Amino acid sequence: MTAVRRRQVRAVVAVCAAAVVLAGCAAPDAEAPVAEERSWEDVLAEAEGQTVDLWMYGGDVQGNAYVDDVLAPAAAELGVTLRRVPIADTGDAVNRVLSERQADVTDGEVDLVWVNGDNFATGRQAGAWLCDWTSMLPNMAGTDPDDPLLTTDFGTPVDGCEAPWHKAQFSLVHDAARVPDPPTTLAGVLDWAEANPGRFTYPAAPDFTGSAFLRQVLYSVSGGVDEVPLEHSDEAYDELSPALYDRLAELAPSLWRGGDTYPQTQQELDQLFADGQVDMTMTYGPATLDDLVADGTFPETTRVLPLEEGTLGNASFLAIPSTSGDQAGAMVVADLALSPEQQLTKARPEVWGQFTVLDLDRLSDDERAGFEALPDSAVVPSYEELSAGADPELSAGWVTPLDDGWRREVAAG
Secondary structure, X not given: OOHHHHHHHHHHHHHHHHOOOOOOOOOOOOOOOEOOOXXXXXXXXXXXXXXXXXXXXXXXXXXXXXXXXXXXXXXXXXXXXXXXXXXXXXXXXXXXXXXXXXXXXXXXXXXXXXXXXHHHHHHHHOOOEOEOOHHHOHHHHHOXXXXXXXXXXXXXXXXXXXXXXXXXXXXXXXXXXXXXXOOOOHHHHHHHHHHOOOOXXXXXXXXXXXXXXXXXXXXXXXXXXXXXXXXXXXXXXXHHHHHHHHHXXXXXXXXXXXXXXXXXXXXXXXHHHHOOOOOEEEEOOXXXXXXHHHOOOOOOOEEEEOOOOOOEEEEEEEEXXXXXXXXXXXXXXXXXXXXXXHHXXXXXXXXXXXXXXXXXXXXXXXXXXXXXXXXXXXXXXXXXXXXXXXXXXXXXHHHXXXXXHHHHHHHOX
């Protein structure tokens, strides 16, 4: 999109975002558009010369460097310019796309989004994503079509509307030097926090990691994953959420700063851990811990804390907005990101350290050998060990009610 065209689009989008009822800005059809079936050679030819704007969370330093220094140069070799657009909240990208749909824009500013489950679900309800395109990606052959982490996203069927990027496993992290005999269950972690006042806290919802912690505690206080329906309902929320909020309110006085304030992001919690102000942190991307230890940010005695009941697992995805004017280029980038070469590079701890979405049994011997040669970690168990007994993510419908309830029932005191 040219600069002039971008200014024109922004003007129209601003008008429609401010007043959907204006003539010409009617609510768009919620039916998701479907990609035209075509050969990969045709996609590559159309993508030649296109510029793809990838909107993604900008607070991940390693992720930013990987996109800028590894993925973008590889895309350029395929004739596609990849630009990373840092954002503070993925919802900003979704709101932009929805505003563009309302304005009937067909050459919008967002071409590709690193999207998370609840925002993906929001976009799907509004027809914001292009669908039925991932089956055209040659590198999808390296994934397991029956892998449940890749077929649904927070309970929402993927249906070819987003391409997998990497896997993640919610993890608690502790300093083994300060916590030599750590608890082995989440209930034990909360008890430990009460026995060690001021040495534990968690990010405030709706931070992504803090929100995941709420869901993990919900499973714990409810008696396990079998006691919480994956699909949200008001009845299930009313029945189960009081125990969650009661336990967290009970815990609050024992938290860092007496629970009077909470880290606003995972990065703030990480800094508290790095500074020795708390003894535990948490992450949905534990594979990045090795680099934090290697560069001295975290102590050498940092260790992932496996829980007997398992932890939440999910996958990250890339989605193409229906308003993108460079959809072919976006498909090329998404396919490139799935290639064994990119997945292996991204898995290296010194690059980004993300778990691959590829099924190693579907790769060539040489490709598989590359993944098998990745260094063992003293900090993070293997993905196979870490994900054993993984807990399913609740549907996206749970996320906002739990976050809102936490603010009312816990944070507000």
